[in-house]
Amino acid sequence: MFRIARKEVLNPAVKLLEIEAPYVARKAEPGQFIMLRINEEGERIPLTIADFDRDKGTVTIIFQEVGKTTSMLGMLEEGDHLLDFAGPLGKASHLEGVRRAAVIGGGLGTAIAYPQAKKLHQLGAQVDVITGFRNESLILLEKELRQVASRLFITTDDGSNGNKGFVTDILKKLLEEGNRYDLVIAIGPLIMMKMVSQMTKPYGIKTIVSMNPVMVDGTGMCGGCRVTVGGNVKFACVDGPDFDGHEVDFDEAMRRQAMYRKQEKKSMEAHICRLGGAQNG
Amino acid sequence: MADMSLEKVKMPEQDPEVRIENFEEVALGYTEEMAIKESHRCLDCRNRPCVAGCPVNVQIPEFIKLISEGDFEGAYKKIKETNSLPAICGRVCPQESQCEKLCVRGRKGEPVAIGRLERFAADWYMENCDMNIQAADKNGKKVAVIGSGPAGLTCAGDLARKGYEVTIFEAFHVPGGVLMYGIPEFRLPKALVQKEIETVRRLGVNIMTNMVIGKVLSLEDLRDEGYEAVFIGSGAGLPNFMGIPGENLNGVYSANEFLTRINLMKAYKYPECDTPVCIDRNVAVVGGGNVAMDAARCAKRLGAENVYIVYRRSEAEMPARSEEIHHAREEGIIFRLLTNPVRIIGTEDGWVKAMECVEMELGEPDASGRRRPVARPGSEHLLEVGTVIIAIGQSPNPLIKSTTPGLETHEWGGIITEEDTGATSLEGVYAGGDAVTGAATVILAMGAGKKAAAAIDEYLSGKK
Numbered sequence: 085m086f087r088i089a090r091k092e093v094l095n096p097a098v099k100l101l102e103i104e105a106p107y108v109a110r111k112a113e114p115g116q117f118i119m120l121r122i123n124e125e126g127e128r129i130p131l132t133i134a135d136f137d138r139d140k141g142t143v144t145i146i147f148q149e150v151g152k153t154t155s156m157l158g159m160l161e162e163g164d165h166l167l168d169f170a171g172p173l174g175k176a177s178h179l180e181g182v183r184r185a186a187v188i189g190g191g192l193g194t195a196i197a198y199p200q201a202k203k204l205h206q207l208g209a210q211v212d213v214i215t216g217f218r219n220e221s222l223i224l225l226e227k228e229l230r231q232v233a234s235r236l237f238i239t240t241d242d243g244s245n246g247n248k249g250f251v252t253d254i255l256k257k258l259l260e261e262g263n264r265y266d267l268v269i270a271i272g273p274l275i276m277m278k279m280v281s282q283m284t285k286p287y288g289i290k291t292i293v294s295m296n297p298v299m300v301d302g303t304g305m306c307g308g309c310r311v312t313v314g315g316n317v318k319f320a321c322v323d324g325p326d327f328d329g330h331e332v333d334f335d336e337a338m339r340r341q342a343m344y345r346k347q348e349k350k351s352m353e354a355h356i357c358r359l360g361g362a363q364n365g
Numbered sequence: 366m367a368d369m370s371l372e373k374v375k376m377p378e379q380d381p382e383v384r385i386e387n388f389e390e391v392a393l394g395y396t397e398e399m400a401i402k403e404s405h406r407c408l409d410c411r412n413r414p415c416v417a418g419c420p421v422n423v424q425i426p427e428f429i430k431l432i433s434e435g436d437f438e439g440a441y442k443k444i445k446e447t448n449s450l451p452a453i454c455g456r457v458c459p460q461e462s463q464c465e466k467l468c469v470r471g472r473k474g475e476p477v478a479i480g481r482l483e484r485f486a487a488d489w490y491m492e493n494c495d496m497n498i499q500a501a502d503k504n505g506k507k508v509a510v511i512g513s514g515p516a517g518l519t520c521a522g523d524l525a526r527k528g529y530e531v532t533i534f535e536a537f538h539v540p541g542g543v544l545m546y547g548i549p550e551f552r553l554p555k556a557l558v559q560k561e562i563e564t565v566r567r568l569g570v571n572i573m574t575n576m577v578i579g580k581v582l583s584l585e586d587l588r589d590e591g592y593e594a595v596f597i598g599s600g601a602g603l604p605n606f607m608g609i610p611g612e613n614l615n616g617v618y619s620a621n622e623f624l625t626r627i628n629l630m631k632a633y634k635y636p637e638c639d640t641p642v643c644i645d646r647n648v649a650v651v652g653g654g655n656v657a658m659d660a661a662r663c664a665k666r667l668g669a670e671n672v673y674i675v676y677r678r679s680e681a682e683m684p685a686r687s688e689e690i691h692h693a694r695e696e697g698i699i700f701r702l703l704t705n706p707v708r709i710i711g712t713e714d715g716w717v718k719a720m721e722c723v724e725m726e727l728g729e730p731d732a733s734g735r736r737r738p739v740a741r742p743g744s745e746h747l748l749e750v751g752t753v754i755i756a757i758g759q760s761p762n763p764l765i766k767s768t769t770p771g772l773e774t775h776e777w778g779g780i781i782t783e784e785d786t787g788a789t790s791l792e793g794v795y796a797g798g799d800a801v802t803g804a805a806t807v808i809l810a811m812g813a814g815k816k817a818a819a820a821i822d823e824y825l826s827g828k829k
């Protein structure tokens with residue numbers, strides 16, 4: 085059992101939990117994730133390691149309530165326990181030797197990008213952080229990001245924070261002004277990662293994106309998380325989740341994601357889905 | 366006087382019509398009367414050919430004799446001398462190619478039902494006797510076992526009996542390996558697997574779940590934590606795909622994903638359990654092994670109307686247990702033999718809508734001794750299915766290899782070991798089971814765990 089040491093509500097839909105998991109904390113690196121299960125009936129879900137404290141033996145996760153498991157997770161309080169918490173999984177990001185970087189987070193992706201920005205900063209890199217949200221009330225981790233960013237840009241889709249636009253608008257401007265980076269990290273919705281990758285390609289800037297397909301085990305055992313990268317099939321949980329944005333087949337990834345939603349709706353007519361429960365007896 | 370009837374005493378089974386609606390065990394096991402009757406078919410042969418067919422040397426005529434005398438507890442203990450998981454082996458061993466293959470009664474009629482009798486003794490014991498197991502006195506030496514499948518459990522149990530302090534590190538949230546996440550409930554009840562695991566725990570073995578070795582701890586870290594020897598029983602969990610067009614379409618599962626969702630995450634109990642699994646009315650399962658049969662029979666139970674087994678050779682070459690092929694047929698699974706998929710075709714929005722196949726003919730035998738299938742030109746045809754499950758085999762997971770410098774493996778991923786001991790290229794590190802052989806059988810994995818336990822004992826006894 086893994087105790088919740090601290091809980092924080094970051095915005096109406098996004099919460100932070102600091103979990104006591106000493107083994108995971110000892111090895112965790114930015115870019116890695118954990119798989120958790122709340123209880124015996126629960127689903128295993130992957131969440132990024134947003135932060136860790138090796139001395140305290142804790143790992144921080146930040147999540148958006150989008151469905152049953154994340155909503156249940158959001159209802160837990162300090163002192164409650166999680167049944168299972170396995171990690172650190174996936175490959176750590178390679179951030180050594182980077183002198184100038186741009187870290188771009190879209191919405192919740194900001195939370196996933198934060199540990200990478202932090203590590204780059206610790207390694208002495210100059211880090212421009214660009215984050216975007218739908219509106220001002222959803223802005224995440226501003227204080228934390230300010231501490232690690234050389235420059236921090238926050239955009240909102242509706243302009244409610246006084247800076248209307250998308251993260252790609254800022255990136256475009258920075259690139260056109262002559263800013264050059266050794267590395268761009270983009271984490272957020274697939275479409276955002278695709279646009280960023282397209283934008284950096286002509287400049288030849290290495291661009292890392294973080295893929296988050298549906299995962300079951302997170303250890304390379306099921307193949308459910310496969311993505312096509314550079315024409316080869318990769319398992320995001322062990323070969324990633326970070327991949328070269330110039331090589332990822334975003335269209336396939338988007339089709340797989342979009343199909344999933346459509347499937348959920350039409351499953352009742354065309355497919356037999358276990359949504360209706362057991363038809364035994 | 367031996368019972369000379371040519372057939373085994375039938376084992377009661379759930380009716381196929383009924384069982385395709387549930388996940389309860391198909392084969393119901395012998396009653397005491399049936400077991401005694403079947404035991405009388407054994408001739409108690411002096412040269413005991415059957416024993417040579419059992420990878421762990423179960424003393425077959427002896428335990429069957431005890432059953433015939435009504436000493437079921439004695440029979441169980443006799444089996445247990447060499448086989449630590451009899452309730453499991455009695456259910457899933459491919460007996461027809463092992464012990465029962467060599468039984469003299471099989472020359473004319475059916476062999477003695479050794480597996481069913483083994484299962485009977487184990488079930489009887491579990492039901493009627495208290496598992497009175499005492500942990501041995503500790504000798505102060507720590508051994509780490511990676512993976513809690515049959516290989517790891519057997520190795521850990523044997524070492525614990527000798528007094529070693531054994532910790533099993535398991536990546537998943539429950540121990541058992543394929544016994545839990547692969548083989549379905551209706552063939553191997555999970556409560557029974559957990560009961561067998563409980564006996565290993567009572568021997569003093571500590572099982573730590575959620576520990577993905579190679580990630581959370583390396584082999585070197587285990588050394589630093591005081592483990593003097595390591596056994597790797599991490600199995601063959603990496604699913605193979607065919608590499609044909611359309612494999613990334615939505616609706617294509619690896620058998621591992623499909624079965625894990627159903628067994629380990631209990632998707633068949635959805636929505637009581639949260640993990641969903643979606644299938645179409647028409648399902649194709651590619652492959653001819655136990656994994657393929659299990660996936661097909663699960664799909665049927667989840668409500669699919671037409672479930673096809675698509676296999677490129679003929680039935681004679683199918684690696685699945687013959688009993689399971691028979692069960693699958695009874696349940697209405699449709700066999701498309703000598704048929705090979707060439708591509709999967711999707712709808713506009715990217716869902717599987719059909720699989721294109723070709724017919725095959727058997728040509729000359731290949732390296733494996735099986736006749737090699739070759740495509741018959743012009744035989745392309747479409748199989749209209751909305752779900753495709755790929756069950757063409759698994760390879761060892763590269764996670765440990767890639768995080769353990771100096772651990773030698775074959776190109777296909779299997780860990781290289783010394784045949785008799787399981788010793789790897791690293792001192793004090795042993796391996797066995799599917800991680801070494803590639804996907805094989807429960808009993809072979811157990812045999813390997815046993816050998817390695819003996820070798821580890823020898824290694825650590827010699828070490829001061």
Ligand SMILES: Cc1cc2nc3c(=O)[nH]c(=O)nc-3n(C[C@H](O)[C@H](O)[C@H](O)COP(=O)(O)OP(=O)(O)OC[C@H]3O[C@@H](n4cnc5c(N)ncnc54)[C@H](O)[C@@H]3O)c2cc1C
Nearest residue numbers: 129130131132146147148150151152153154296297298299
């Ligand atoms: C490597 C990785 C890291 C992630 N990190 C974070 C994070 O730090 N914070 C965060 O809020 N979310 C993260 N996610 C997404 C998170 O796992 C899903 O939001 C969560 O699983 C949803 O579960 P649910 O039961 O609440 O919702 P559901 O209703 O089950 O699903 C809602 C949507 O979430 C996605 N999803 C569902 N199950 C899974 C699954 N097993 N694996 C992946 N996606 C799934 C699907 O797209 C689905 O449409 C990450 C995903 C991956 C693969």
Ligand SMILES: Cc1cc2nc3c(=O)[nH]c(=O)nc-3n(C[C@H](O)[C@H](O)[C@H](O)COP(=O)(O)OP(=O)(O)OC[C@H]3O[C@@H](n4cnc5c(N)ncnc54)[C@H](O)[C@@H]3O)c2cc1C
Nearest residue numbers: 512514515516536542543547578600655798799805806807
């Ligand atoms: C669907 C299916 C049906 C089968 N049917 C039969 C049958 O009827 N009869 C038969 O004899 N055989 C059958 N088999 C094969 C048999 O189950 C295997 O050969 C056997 O389980 C191998 O045992 P093992 O201990 O080597 O590995 P596994 O049972 O695979 O166990 C390996 C364990 O190691 C864990 N692990 C892996 N990597 C790590 C890591 N890095 N750190 C920690 N833990 C790790 C895994 O999670 C797993 O629990 C079947 C297999 C499948 C998939």
Ligand code: SF4
Nearest residue numbers: 419423454458463464
């Ligand atoms: S362990 Fe398997 S092979 Fe050995 S006697 Fe039992 S059923 Fe036969």
Ligand code: SF4
Nearest residue numbers: 407408410415468469
């Ligand atoms: S070979 Fe058959 S008949 Fe002979 S001892 Fe073995 S089980 Fe009995």
Ligand code: FES
Nearest residue numbers: 302304306307321
């Ligand atoms: S989640 Fe199963 S292989 Fe990646």
